[in-house]
Amino acid sequence: MSDYQHTADEFLIWLKSQIPLINHMGFGDLVYDGQSLQMPAELAPNVNDKGTGFGGSLSTVATLCGWAMVTLYLREQGYDCDVMIRDSQLQYLAPVTGDFAAVTVLPEQSELDSFLEFMVGKGRARLNLKVEIRQGDKVAMTLSGAYVAINRNPVQG
Amino acid sequence: MSDYQHTADEFLIWLKSQIPLINHMGFGDLVYDGQSLQMPAELAPNVNDKGTGFGGSLSTVATLCGWAMVTLYLREQGYDCDVMIRDSQLQYLAPVTGDFAAVTVLPEQSELDSFLEFMVGKGRARLNLKVEIRQGDKVAMTLSGAYVAINRNPVQG
Numbered sequence: 536m537s538d539y540q541h542t543a544d545e546f547l548i549w550l551k552s553q554i555p556l557i558n559h560m561g562f563g564d565l566v567y568d569g570q571s572l573q574m575p576a577e578l579a580p581n582v583n584d585k586g587t588g589f590g591g592s593l594s595t596v597a598t599l600c601g602w603a604m605v606t607l608y609l610r611e612q613g614y615d616c617d618v619m620i621r622d623s624q625l626q627y628l629a630p631v632t633g634d635f636a637a638v639t640v641l642p643e644q645s646e647l648d649s650f651l652e653f654m655v656g657k658g659r660a661r662l663n664l665k666v667e668i669r670q671g672d673k674v675a676m677t678l679s680g681a682y683v684a685i686n687r688n689p690v691q692g
Numbered sequence: 693m694s695d696y697q698h699t700a701d702e703f704l705i706w707l708k709s710q711i712p713l714i715n716h717m718g719f720g721d722l723v724y725d726g727q728s729l730q731m732p733a734e735l736a737p738n739v740n741d742k743g744t745g746f747g748g749s750l751s752t753v754a755t756l757c758g759w760a761m762v763t764l765y766l767r768e769q770g771y772d773c774d775v776m777i778r779d780s781q782l783q784y785l786a787p788v789t790g791d792f793a794a795v796t797v798l799p800e801q802s803e804l805d806s807f808l809e810f811m812v813g814k815g816r817a818r819l820n821l822k823v824e825i826r827q828g829d830k831v832a833m834t835l836s837g838a839y840v841a842i843n844r845n846p847v848q849g
Contacts, residue, residue: 553741556749559716584710590759590777591752592713598748619784620747626779 543567546607550599557599560592567607574600575636588631588675593668597678598623600637601664605682608641614654616684621661623680631668631675639666658689700724703764707756714756717749724764731757732793745788745832750825754835755780757794758821762839765798771811773841778818780837788825788832796823815846 543565551558561577574596581592598620609616641647642664653660661683668676700722708715718734731753738749755777766773798804799820810817818840825833 550741553739554746554748555737555739556713556716556746559713580712582710582712584707585774589711589713591711591755594751594755594780595748598751602747617742619787620782622781622783623751624779624781625777627777630776 537568539567539569542607542611543572546603550603554599556595560596565603569611571638571640572600572604572607573636573638574603575634577634578631581631581635585630586632588635588668588670590627593627593631593635593676594625594678596635596637597625597666597668597676598680600639601666601678601680601682604639604641604664605662605684608647609654609684612651614684615687616654617687618682618684621681621683623678626677627675628677629673629675631670633670635668635670635675637666637668639664654684654686658686660684694725696724696726699764699768700729703760707760711756713752717753722760726768728795728797729757729761729764730793730795731760732791734791735788738788742787743789745792745825745827747784750784750788750792750833751782751835753792753794754782754823754825754833755837757796758823758835758837758839761796761798761821762819762841765804766811766841769808771841772844773811774844775839775841778838778840780835783834784832785834786830786832788827790827792825792827792832794823794825796821811841811843815843817841 547565561580563575566573583589606618650660650662663681666678667674704722718737720732723730738746740746763775807817807819820838823835824831
């Protein structure tokens, strides 16, 4: 098992201990390689009245996937941060009819560099991420979200 | 008990039978008067790693509240519809530190008239709603969402 995957497995256990709701959402193992994160979930606990994916569940998994990507990235860079979603735009494109996954990829290096510069200079920074809900090859929902991170151990000036 | 409130109580029982996740979110009784809907929830089952309201939970309660408002309104108008969220913009304004509620109000009559005209003419229509997550007087999150309704029993031409 890679170090990244080990980190992701431990992270999911921690998440489930911290956020009671996600113990009821049929999450599978995270897939993480340091640049991208996949958060799979079963359909059964996440259905709506039409037997398809409940919008609230899709929104939750997507929001959490982006949040987890930012949190994992910052931990790897040595930061102990509180990360929060600030705003998001969601588009529901197609019904989800089977198990699904949220998928996100870190933005390009120049954006990450700028993000970390703000962390160093201000003790807080904002990162925009795109997250997709996919069922196989189908993109069922997209989330574009701004996440704010605040350093819990800022250097005292 | 008013007819509206009786409708809302039955609706919540139906919702819980249809959407498994919402049985784990500490919902209280809906408050409904035909024009506005309040959907209260306890903080405890909806906390995050910081002990405040989990963004996924807030998003879910707000999305569901708007969806329920559209569904209840259409049932009252005599329509049997599938209602779906199409897109939404969410702004997280302040942390939620106690029990909270999603609150929404129907738009003005001219928008409702236009919505129903489309239902009659096309068998489908779109309604924009604003939903707030409130903790007491504090507005902690806003959702602006577009909901699409499709008539399940269209008149055959």
